[in-house]
Amino acid sequence: MKGQRLRGDVAIGTQVGGFVVEGLLGMGGCGAVFRARRGTARVALKLQSIAALGGRAQREVDILRRLDHPNVVRFHACGLWRDTAPEWFYLAMELVEGRPLNQWVDEENPSPRQATALALALARGLAAAHAEGVLHRDVKESNIMVRDATGTPVLVDFGVGSYPGAPRLTREVLPPGTPQYRSPEALAFRKSHAGVDGAHYAPTAADDLYALGVVFYWVLTGRAPFPAPRTPSEVEHVISQPPEPPRAVNPRVPGPLDAVCSRLLEKQPTARFPSAAALAEALEAALAAADDAWDRPLCASWEEPPELPAPPPPRDGLEGWLHQGESAMAPPRRGRRPGRARPPAEVGRVGPGDAGSGSAAPSKRLAPGASRSWRPAALALMVGTLVALTLAWALTRRDGATPARAERPEMASPRTSPEAVQAAAPPSSAALLPATAAAPMARDPKEASPVKKPDIAPSSPPPSRSVGARARRAAVAAAACTALACPAGPEVRPAPPSEPCPEGALQAMEARGLRIGELGSVHFDRGDPTNITVSEGWVRVRVGATPYGLANATLSGRLSVSERIYGRFTEAEKDGERFPVCVELNYPGDDLRGVPRVGGNHPPAEPIIRTVAGLKVVRRFE
Known part of the structure; x- marks a missing residue:
């Protein structure tokens, strides 16, 4: 395997800070996460661009070094890579062998007892963090991993977390976070301080508890208590209106859990639990009083799939081969919570301060069997x-x-x-x-040399073999x-292959009024006012006045260099909020992907493009 190239520009077998890279786990706007080992220890190795992240990478290290709890991801090592002219900051963390919470719930359809045990473990992890003065500030399903071996949850990605004395990440009113998990008091502060110079909301432990309440509500009911607030009326609804009680949405939710979850979502911070430790005590008491009804799956309509019919007798020849092959390739059917589309098993996007977590919102509810990607x-x-x-x-x-x-x-x-x-x-x-x-x-294994040998007519017919x-x-x-899709002609650096948008990108863009095909501009604020020399790899750029839903936002993504320059941006940051997007570089009036180099600039010369480039909102990176 050594020498094979992985996305993220790191080969299998590469040594980074003494860790040997074994495979890619996930990637995003400013870096990638790899499976790696050092001796017998296995770790998740996060590589983040120094240029794109500035001091944010060190922030997560400062936080993780303070924490030591089984429900919080553990720190191993960190440093700069490569030795000469380092471009990357590496962070080695505990490798959690498991699934993101949204995937685990989709596939396991937990019972109330399991859901309570999960919330209890998360409350204990938060209590340990809060005791050290650490706030997570981005508690959500995709930042929670569930161990396959034990079913216990682990809080990951403290990249936008906070601790006493930590520097501010942005100059916005609200610190970075995910809109759907913002507390009512945070939204109310932003509403009342809009346009106030220097105004900055200071989160508390109550914000983490509210976000955990949003997660718990989704686990119990399969939906969020509120949609992500985008319009003033939606923001006001979160600030002033209570959500529908979990038990009213799902009658299988026991009364004690309905009460705990509803209390976590109270509008006033003082009406919630006074601490994560107090929440843990309430969950322990609920578990102690649980009866057999707590062992039924939360989703009542999760049914066993019908048995597959016996395959027909094999046919002869090619027709039989194809028929048998289709049967062999069909995956076994299994039950799943209806309405919960199974997300990809990945670590997820890697954005500013977020290189090791997923960012997908809770999966959409789809009809059973609607996804047949195989x-x-x-x-x-x-x-x-x-x-x-x-x-x-x-x-x-x-x-x-x-x-x-x-x-x-x-x-x-x-x-x-x-x-x-x-x-x-x-x-x-x-x-x-x-x-x-x-x-x-x-290539055939017997062809040891890539050099073409001259054709020599055999003296006798070759053997039938x-x-x-x-x-x-x-x-x-x-x-x-x-x-x-291997090339058939001389080797030319290809355009990047087709790939889907990040999980939740289409929904996030739609919520902000971004239309597929909408055009805009992006600014590379470096170098010459007219032209700029770019390179392959991760980049952060600034959006111009259009498209309106992204005006003045910062985009994180990757540039690919060929005859043209291709840019795929998967994360945006605007007004202190980060969200997934699906946006690419585009040259207006040109049907080709990417943007052209300036006149006369051709490979192998360093690529030069205009400082201001076109942008296009897409449904998929084609």
């Missing part, structure tokens, strides 16, 4: 394999193979001819490789190119 992949795999086998068959015919009827047994099922399956299914690491790196995997070898090589190459 079907396009299975279809593509079958098509690629069909192309490979067809090409192999054609080459075999051309080289003098036996008549078609005699060839039929060679179209065997995977049980008798596994080569086709191996060729069509790339290794597990292939998804992390760029196309140019993946292409050599299609060579015909099969050529056919197999053709099948491997065709299937690998279909599955991995």
